[in-house]
Amino acid sequence: MRDFLPADKARRERVLAVIRERYRAHGFDEIETPVVEEYARLHAGIGGDNEKLAFNILKRGLDAEAVRAAAGDPSALTDLGLRYDLTVPLARFYATHRAELPTVFRAIQIAPVWRAERPQKGRYRQFVQCDIDIIGDASARAEAELVVATLDAVDALGLEGGSVRINDRRALDWMLERFGFSADERPGVLITIDKLDKIGPEGIVAELRDRGTGADAVDAFEAFLRRPVTLEHHPFGERQIRTALPEGAPDEIVAHLVGIGEAVAASRSERDVPLVFDPFLVRGMGYYTGTIFELAHPSVSYSLGGGGRYDGMIGRFLGQDVPAVGFSIGFERIVELVSTADEGAAEAIVLVHDRDVPMHELVALKAQFVAEGSRVRLEQRTKNLKPLLERAASDGYTAFATVPAGATRDSLEIKRLS
Structure with missing residues (x-):
């Protein structure tokens, strides 16, 4: 599990914004589900090896006697767990809200999931998944919509040349x-x-x-x-x-x-x-019932996402089978391949002020820049200005101006940060 500094967080949000925008353009609607699900649902035998990696949550109010009585049976001590993917929660969501949803439901889920992995490069215990799913359509059109929307999102991120093994x-x-x-x-x-x-x-x-x-x-x-x-x-x-x-x-x-x-x-x-047909593509999730696919890109040897049809899962919660298919982009892998450029970003300026500049002048000046659509940070001048400006540039700021007492918006000389 990782912390993200401002520049990293900003880059991740830019990539997520592109993915969301392209998915919505293809008619998918975003939903949100809780980070926890019932233990029995997460361990229903449909999550493959991921069930073994689930983080389980102990019941409240357990005492030593209850732990001894469990005799090593984790299901007796836990009633909830952190989600290890977004597909199981989606199936439960659909079963719960079916009457409020269209006959064919196109869902976006972009959210963190948790698995008790052995941490290593490219494999984390908390990571973001970007899923699109179509529920209620058993035809090949559903798979085609998912493939087209996914490739469109990848292209929009500047990663043209992607392909799908199927x-x-x-x-x-x-x-x-x-x-x-x-x-x-x-x-x-x-x-x-x-x-x-x-x-x-x-x-x-x-x-x-x-x-x-x-x-x-x-x-x-x-x-x-x-x-x-x-x-x-x-x-x-x-x-x-x-x-x-x-x-x-x-x-x-x-x-x-x-x-x-x-x-x-x-x-x-x-x-x-x-599209490339691969007769030996398996994908390990136990809930796949039909078509399966993986996203490939010539710049890397590993897959950047995958998915498949899971027509039998929703029936476990609803009591009747409903066709369903989904495609998930491996966000943590794909974000490392995307350029950090943010061409559409607003001007980001640092106002470097002397110690004696009145606070009301600074706040008023900042408000003028913000009203113009700029992103603004106030920084008090330091003896050595170079480290301050280097940090601002690493945080995504593109310009700066020095602000003496009595300065106005028009009197400032705005300089570019290299």
């Missing part, structure tokens, strides 16, 4: 069944396949054999990984998808993916469709 959990399940993996084996196999980028095909096959997974299924999977593949480039579409999957892929799944590609292509005019 797959379908149903295609993964079909493929593993085709190879011969049993239903009980498939969750563990998916965990291993998710490491493909890190350990390569040989490492995947070796790990599957070490796990004691069915030998015939592993042999079939290995043969598929080693099959000869032509290097010709296919644009995103049915041919690319069927080429990447074993023969006989279900038409329904392929058609859904193709529909997403066609809709995204229609929004890109003559630009290339930034």
Whole structure:
């Protein structure tokens, strides 16, 4: 968990403002949910490994006897927890307010979440997620809207060239069944396949054999990984998808993916469709039921966001299934790639005054600049002015003026800060 100095905070807010503006332009509306949710909801078996990383909140009024009676069972000691993502809270929000929401609801959530991670570079215990979700639309249009809005936000941040890797959990399940993996084996196999980028095909096959997974299924999977593949480039579409999957892929799944590609292509005019089908994209969250995707950018080797369809989650809270799909930008990763320039910012000026300037003159002078739309800071002159001005520049100020007693707005000489 981190503190942010003024310059860092200002940069983060500028990036967030761009993301919010682009999401709203695409018809999404922002909501807010509490930072805590019920323990049972956060540990309902739908959050994958993130459930193990949840920060739980002890019940109020616990005494030593209650702790002993719990016998190491955390669920007996806690009734609330900090949210580890924004999807579980959204599902609860929709189930609670469905009667007040449109049939197809497009939500923005931009807020901090908490996970008990091992702190390291790029991985924090408190971080901001930027989510957009569409609830109530089972068609490929929903995924296409999310992809287009996300790429638009990334482009607006000056990160043109982004692309989206896309797959379908149903295609993964079909493929593993085709190879011969049993239903009980498939969750563990998916965990291993998710490491493909890190350990390569040989490492995947070796790990599957070490796990004691069915030998015939592993042999079939290995043969598929080693099959000869032509290097010709296919644009995103049915041919690319069927080429990447074993023969006989279900038409329904392929058609859904193709529909997403066609809709995204229609929004890109003559630009290339930034979609890449990846048959081994897994994503670890246990609630995904269909399409899954990750945001990639050529400047970095890791993903900048991701999401997918989670049609079964809301039904757990509502009692009936409602289609839902979401896309989350990894804000902490993307903010490091964005230029700090703020071209549309108002003039920011430091008024450096002598000790003997009357307070009422300073406040009146500051008010004049503020009324003109400027951002203003008052600073008393120091013996060495350089450190004061350097600090002001690092805080985003662009100009300064020295203010003697009796100065007026028109008498000031405004100088630029380098």
